[in-house]
Amino acid sequence: MKPERLVALAFGVSVLSSLALVIVYVAGGDAQLEGLLLGLALGGLGAGVVVWATRLLHEDVAIEERGQLSSEAERSEAAEALDEPDLTRRSMLVRMLIGASGTLAAALAIPALSLGPRPGQSLFRTRWIAGKRLVDLDGNPVRPEQVQAGAVQTVFPEGEVGAADAQTVLLKVDPAALQLPAGREEWAPEGVLGYSKICTHAGCPVGLYRAESHELLCPCHQSTFDVLRGGEPTFGPADRPLPQLPIEVDDQGFLVATGDFSEPVGPGFWNLQSDEGEDQAS
Numbered sequence: 001m002k003p004e005r006l007v008a009l010a011f012g013v014s015v016l017s018s019l020a021l022v023i024v025y026v027a028g029g030d031a032q033l034e035g036l037l038l039g040l041a042l043g044g045l046g047a048g049v050v051v052w053a054t055r056l057l058h059e060d061v062a063i064e065e066r067g068q069l070s071s072e073a074e075r076s077e078a079a080e081a082l083d084e085p086d087l088t089r090r091s092m093l094v095r096m097l098i099g100a101s102g103t104l105a106a107a108l109a110i111p112a113l114s115l116g117p118r119p120g121q122s123l124f125r126t127r128w129i130a131g132k133r134l135v136d137l138d139g140n141p142v143r144p145e146q147v148q149a150g151a152v153q154t155v156f157p158e159g160e161v162g163a164a165d166a167q168t169v170l171l172k173v174d175p176a177a178l179q180l181p182a183g184r185e186e187w188a189p190e191g192v193l194g195y196s197k198i199c200t201h202a203g204c205p206v207g208l209y210r211a212e213s214h215e216l217l218c219p220c221h222q223s224t225f226d227v228l229r230g231g232e233p234t235f236g237p238a239d240r241p242l243p244q245l246p247i248e249v250d251d252q253g254f255l256v257a258t259g260d261f262s263e264p265v266g267p268g269f270w271n272l273q274s275d276e277g278e279d280q281a282s
């Protein structure tokens with residue numbers, strides 16, 4: 001096959017694959033088919049460029065002596081006849097290259113479309129708000145006297161049982177032993193403390209409690225957190241404290257949150273800035 005036809009075929013495959021990729025994506029998507037079409041689109045474009053560069057741009061130049069044509073008019077007519085197809089061929093290939101590049105660029109925009117909406121503040125806030133009661137896994141509100149010293153239980157905001165980012169470990173200690181950071185003196189009514197259950201190292205659930213040393217333990221990489229000192233890490237790879245939930249007792253005797261956690265939960269906010277420009281991880 002002639003090189004120019006090969007290039008045109010490769011670019012044509014690239015264009016059709018890119019268009020098919022867009023159609024498949026808009027129609028609902030199929031990861032394997034999309035991968036195949038993307039491969040064909042890229043491969044076609046690449047093959048066309050390679051063939052063009054190796055077979056059309058670097059053809060050996062062969063010069064053949066020929067006799068004088070009979071007249072100036074005939075010579076120019078012959079020159080036009082020789083030049084025209086080459087120009088036409090090149091412009092056609094250039095147009096196909098532009099078309100293949102354009103459709104491929106449109107196809108490559110698909111991953112950007114798949115990113116979804118911006119997370120906004122959802123990564124900095126949980127469902128805990130002031131006045132939300134703490135409920136157990138069955139949705140029952142919890143009283144401070146129901147929290148057993150030496151044990152841990154998982155609680156959620158009322159009406160949000162199962163909300164992953166809001167899961168909270170509840171435990172009880174001797175109020176006299178507390179050394180909470182300044183400003184948190186009222187956050188542990190009757191010695192009841194609430195901490196995010198999501199480890200600040202890599203997000204495993206922090207569900208083990210070592211009562212004798214007052215430490216919460218993450219089973220994944222053995223990070224430990226001192227519950228008496230605001231969830232400060234004392235061992236292991238976690239370097240941020242467990243976010244603490246501010247809680248109080250409402251007028252009916254149930255535990256309620258007085259706001260969201262002290263910091264964003266989980267491992268993903270090392271030193272990111274919020275939209276307001278505050279350092280959320282400091």
Ligand code: FES
Binds near residue numbers: 201203219238
């Ligand atoms: S996820 Fe908790 S220590 Fe690694």
